[in-house]
Amino acid sequence: MLSCxxxxxxxxxxxxxxxxxFMEKLNSRIHMFMCKHCRHYHNQSELVASVAKHLxxxxxxxxxxxxxxxxxxxxxxxxxx
Ligand SMILES: [Zn+2]
Numbered sequence: 001m002l003s004c005x006x007x008x009x010x011x012x013x014x015x016x017x018x019x020x021x022f023m024e025k026l027n028s029r030i031h032m033f034m035c036k037h038c039r040h041y042h043n044q045s046e047l048v049a050s051v052a053k054h055l056x057x058x059x060x061x062x063x064x065x066x067x068x069x070x071x072x073x074x075x076x077x078x079x080x081x
Pocket of ligand 1 (some may be wrong): 038
């Protein structure tokens with residue numbers, strides 16, 4: 001199984017839409033299944049990337065940004081399932 005450090009590197013690559021090998025994808029999915037901390041990390045990374053993408057375009061509705069910030073705050077207050 002990947003270490004958490006190795007997973008975070010691959011998670012960054014996934015969020016950046018880099019192509020991963022079959023084994024990299026499989027190992028990442030297994031790690032996310034087994035490790036709730038990395039699962040949360042990856043979900044938060046995708047959320048931040050999604051918001052950043054909207055901000056780049058300047059078309060993010062205020063309501064969507066507020067929801068994303070509220071979701072991140074909720075996670076940081078209580079990072080469990
Ligand atoms: Zn982990």
